[in-house]
Amino acid sequence: MIVITTPTGNIGGRLLRLLLESESREDVRVIVRDPARLPGDVRERVDVVTGSHGDAEVVDRAFAGAGAVFWLVPPDTAAPSLEAAFSGFTRPAAEAFARHGVGHVVGLSALGRGTAAAGRAGLVTASLAMDDLIAGTGVAYRAVTAPSFMDNLLGDLDSIRDEGVFTDTVAADRRAPSVATADLAAAAARLLLDRSWTGTGSVPVLGPEDISPDDMAGTMAEVLGRPVRYERQAPDELAAQLRGYGLGEAFVRGLVDMKHAKDDGLDAGEPRTEHTTSPTSFREWCERVLKPAATA
Numbered sequence: 102m103i104v105i106t107t108p109t110g111n112i113g114g115r116l117l118r119l120l121l122e123s124e125s126r127e128d129v130r131v132i133v134r135d136p137a138r139l140p141g142d143v144r145e146r147v148d149v150v151t152g153s154h155g156d157a158e159v160v161d162r163a164f165a166g167a168g169a170v171f172w173l174v175p176p177d178t179a180a181p182s183l184e185a186a187f188s189g190f191t192r193p194a195a196e197a198f199a200r201h202g203v204g205h206v207v208g209l210s211a212l213g214r215g216t217a218a219a220g221r222a223g224l225v226t227a228s229l230a231m232d233d234l235i236a237g238t239g240v241a242y243r244a245v246t247a248p249s250f251m252d253n254l255l256g257d258l259d260s261i262r263d264e265g266v267f268t269d270t271v272a273a274d275r276r277a278p279s280v281a282t283a284d285l286a287a288a289a290a291r292l293l294l295d296r297s298w299t300g301t302g303s304v305p306v307l308g309p310e311d312i313s314p315d316d317m318a319g320t321m322a323e324v325l326g327r328p329v330r331y332e333r334q335a336p337d338e339l340a341a342q343l344r345g346y347g348l349g350e351a352f353v354r355g356l357v358d359m360k361h362a363k364d365d366g367l368d369a370g371e372p373r374t375e376h377t378t379s380p381t382s383f384r385e386w387c388e389r390v391l392k393p394a395a396t397a
Contacts, residue, residue, distance in 0.1 A: 102127060102128045102129075102130055102148075102166050102167045102168055102169075103120060103127050103128070103129050103130070103167070103168065103169045103170070103171070103293055104129075104130045104131070104132065104163050104164060104167045104169070104170045104171070105117050105120070105129060105130070105131045105132070105170075105171045106131075106132050106154045106170070106171060106172055106173050107154075107173045107175060108131040108132070108133050108139065108143075108147075109133060109135075109138040109139060110173070110175070111252060111282045112173060112209060112282050112285050112286050112289070113171065113173055113286075115282065115283055115286035115287075116171060116286040116289050116290055116293075117129070117131065117143060117147070118143070119286060119287065119290040120290060120293065120294070121143065121146055121147075123290070123294055125294055127168070128148060129146070129147045129148070130147060130148040130149070130150060130163060130167065131147050131148070131149055131150070132150050132152065132153075132154040132159060132160070132163045133149060133150075133151065134151070134152065134153060135151075136149050136151055150162050150163040154172075154194060155190040155191075155193065155194075156193065157193035157196070157197070160193055160194045160197040161193075161197050161200070161201075163197075164194075164197045164198065164200075164201040164203055165201055166201075167201060167203050168203070168204050168205065168296070169203070169204060169205040169206065169207070169293050169296060170194075170198070170203055170205075170206045170207070171206075171207050171208075171289055171293060172191070172194065172206055172207065172208040172209070172235065173208065173209045174186070174187055174190050174191060174209075174228075174231065176352070177190065177352070178347075178348040178349055178352045179348075179349045179352070180349060180351055180352060181349070181351060182351050183223065183224065183226070183227035183351055183352075183355045184227060184230070185351075186227065186351070186352070186355075187227040187228055187230065187231040188227070188230050188231050188234050191231050191234055191235065192234065195234050195235055195237075195238045196238075198235070198238045198240050199238045199239060199240070203240055204240065204241060204296065205240065205241045205242075205243075205292075205293070205296045205298075206235055206240045206241070206242045206243075207242075207243050207245060207289050207292045207293055208231070208232065208235060208242065208243070208244050208245065209244075209245050209247065209285065209289070210228045210229065210231070210232050210244040210245065210246050210247070210303070211224070211225040211228045211229070211246055211247060211248075212225075212246045212247065212248050212278075212305060212307075212367065212368045212370065212371050213225045213226075213229065213246075213362070213367045213368065213370065214229055214232075214246070214303065214370075215370060216366070216367055216369075216370040217365075217366075218362035218365050218366065218367045219362075219367070221358060221361075221362060222358060222359050222362035222363075222367055223354065223355035223356060223357065223358030223359040223361075223362070224352075224355040224356060224358075224359045225359050225362065225367065226358075227355065232244045232303075236301040241296070241298060241299050241300060241301070242301040242302075243292050243298065243301075243302055243303065243304050244302075244303045244304070245285055245288050245289050245292070245303075245304050245306060246303045246304065246305045246306070246371070247280050247285055247305075247306055248277060248278040248279055248280055248307060248308070248368040249277070249278075249279050249280075249363065249368070250279070250280060250281070250282055250285075251279050251280065251281045251282075251308075251381075251383060251386045251390075252281065252282045252386075252390065254267060254317075254391065255390070255391070255394060258391075258394055258395060261321065261325075261329060261391075261395065262395045265322075265327060265328045265329045265330060266329070266330055266331075266332055267314075267317075267318070267321075267329070267331060267332070268331070268332045268333070268334040269314055269331070269333065269334065269360070270333065270334050270335070270336050270339055270357075270360040270361075270364065271314060271333070271360065271363055271364045272313075272314075272333070272364060273313065273314050273315045273331050273333055274313050274314075274315055275313055275314070275364065276311040276312060276313045276316070277311055277312070277313075277363065277366075277368045277369060278307040278308050278310075278311055278312075278368055278371075278373070279308050279311075279312055279317075279383060280306050280307060280308040280379060280381075281308065281379075281381035281385075281386045281390075283381060284306055284308065284379035284380065284381050285306055287379075288304055288306045288379065292304065305371045305377040306377065306379045307371065307373055307377045307378055307379065308378070308379055308381065308382070308383070309378055309379065309380060309381070309382050310382065310383070311373075312383050314331040314333075315331055316383075317331070317383060318330050318331045320383055320384050320387055321387055321391065323384075324384065324387040324388055324391065324392055325387075325391070325392060325395060336357045336360055336361060339356075339357060339360070340353050340354075340357050343356065
């Protein structure tokens with residue numbers, strides 16, 4: 102039995118499809134708040150536990166008989182602290198891993214461990230603490246560690262389409278790894294389907310190249326056939342904007358601190374090798390995801 106959290110999300114949903122399309126004969130169980138959001142052809146092939154995977158009673162039911170779990174903490178923009186949003190949300194599951202003898206857990210986390218910025222990186226610092234919490238339960242644990250997602254640009258879709266502009270807080274010429282969420286789902290699927298690994302560790306997924314915001318603007322312009330430019334936003338301006346949307350102070354501060362750390366090289370600490378490089382280039386992502394969304 103493999104248990105999937107966030108099965109209607111961008112990563113969890115892709116992962117679920119990969120597992121169901123694989124040759125594995127293991128049963129799949131999902132934890133979902135609203136089962137109606139699962140596609141019909143998926144819902145009839147999985148065991149469904151309804152509720153939040155931050156709820157102790159829900160995970161106690163879901164992990165009974167489970168051999169492996171995919172763990173992803175959904176963003177909580179109203180959490181009173183980052184500790185509550187990550188480790189607090191995860192603690193009931195960590196206790197249930199041990200109680201039910203779950204053998205393997207694959208979690209989604211972030212790059213940055215061991216870097217000078219790791220302790221002041223907001224959301225990333227909290228995610229690394231969550232990894233330590235899970236690893237401390239005694240399960241075999243792999244954190245799939247990611248840089249910034251290419252897919253985050255979909256949050257600027259209207260601005261890219263209508264004004265030819267996207268924003269971030271990092272320097273326009275800073276090259277850093279960037280990954281497609283499809284590659285993260287594929288990495289998680291490999292770990293869940295072949296559980297010959299033991300102990301704890303991380304599996305970095307870096308995409309195929311380091312790329313700057315200016316590089317991204319040029320590629321988007323070529324793929325979309327229209328001018329696209331990058332505008333650097335001041336962190337304080339971003340924070341004010343997020344507060345205006347009603348996001349809580351802990352999340353806002355955590356996001357801004359993460360942005361500062363990324364501009365200081367947070368994602369540059371992991372060597373690029375054949376094992377950490379994933380296939381989807383930014384151009385391919387633009388052609389497969391951004392362009393269809395921009396022309397819909």
